[in-house]
Amino acid sequence: MIKVPLTIVGVEKLKTELQRLKSVERPAVIAAIAEARSHGDISENAEYDAAKEKQGFIEGRIAEIEGKLSNAQIIDPAALAVTAEGRVVFGATVDLEDLDAGSKVSYQIVGDDEADLKDGKISVSSPIARALIGKYAGDVAEVMAPGGIREYEVLDVKYI
Template identity: 85%
Template sequence: MIKIPLTVVGAEKLKVELQHLKSVARPEVIAAIAEARSHGDLSENAEYDAAKEKQSFVEGRIAELEAKLSNAQVIDPASLAPSAEGRIVFGATVDLEDMDAGNNVTYQIVGDDEANLKEGKISVSSPIARALIGKYAGDVCEVVAPGGIREYEVLDVKYL
């Protein structure tokens, strides 16, 4: 199986979601199905159909999370500092200057499931992360983005 890279924080979020689905959502769906069954004819019971559909979603998400967590390679960015020696790697937090726009941005390179641009977390498989991996502070990299080529200067690399 292919290992899925996750930060410690990302793995914990997936575990919390899995626990919630198993201990809260699954029992709620079971109760909703039982309630809908008590209303009689299942062939024309919209509540029953909706509850069964929700059960399918919950069980599918549980299976998906369990598979991701069993194949996860949990990486603690703080432990990378000595071996990375200032190089941009998975989990690193990077301060960049957008050389076209002139503004500074900060991103953390995380797993696909953790990515959230509003929180400054970009997926390791995104064009910008792929361009940054292996670079050092002071390097300039070109990113082929949907809007065209953009240049970024790496200002700082941190392992938080």
Template identity: 80%
Template sequence: MIKIPLTVVGAEQLKAELQRLKSVDRPAVIAAIAEARSHGDLSENAEYDAAKEKQGFVEGRIADLEGKLSNAQIIDPKELETTAEGRIVFGATVQLLDLESEEEVVYQIVGDDEANLKEGKISVSSPIARALIGKYVEDVAEVQAPGGIREYEVLDVKYL
């Protein structure tokens, strides 16, 4: 089985979503199906069809989350500080300088399910993260972007 890297925070978010799906969403869908069934003829019952479709989505998401969590390799960035020693690895938070625009950005490299650019979290499989992995402070990473190659200088690496 392929291990799926997750930060501790990301794993907790997936566990919380799974708990909500099992304890709130699943019972609500079951109740909606029962309510729709009580209306009689199921062949032309739009409420029943919608509830069954929602049930399929909820059950699919539960199975997806359970699979990801069972194959998860949970990595705590705080524990990496002693082993990584300034090297960019999964879970690291990096401060970068875009050499073209002179703009500073901060990203944390996280698992695919945790990525959220608005929160400064980029997927480990993104082009920028792949270019950064293994670099140190003052290294320059070249990233193939849609508009051409972008260069980023690594200003700082933290393990938060």
């Protein structure tokens, strides 16, 4: 079994989605299937086919989330402050300066399912996160980007 690293926030989001799928989406699609069946012949019933397809998607997503939650390695970023000793690790929030562009950004390194660039959350498996892991404030990380190598200076590492 491969452990899936997740932050506490990521686990809560998955649990919320799972609850919504089970209590709202699943009953709605079951009702849609029943409605489509009531129209008679299901062999050429597009509504029935669409509802069955949606049901398959919902059941698949429920199974996927349950699997991830059962294999989750839950990491509390706040508890890392003592053990990480200023290093960039999973769950850390890193303030960076792009040395080429001079711009500053802040990213939290999270699990694949939690990654959302709009919220400043990058996947632990992304090239930038892989380049940052193990670095300290003041270190420079070289990241292989599509446009070539980019250099980022680690300004600060926080565990929030």
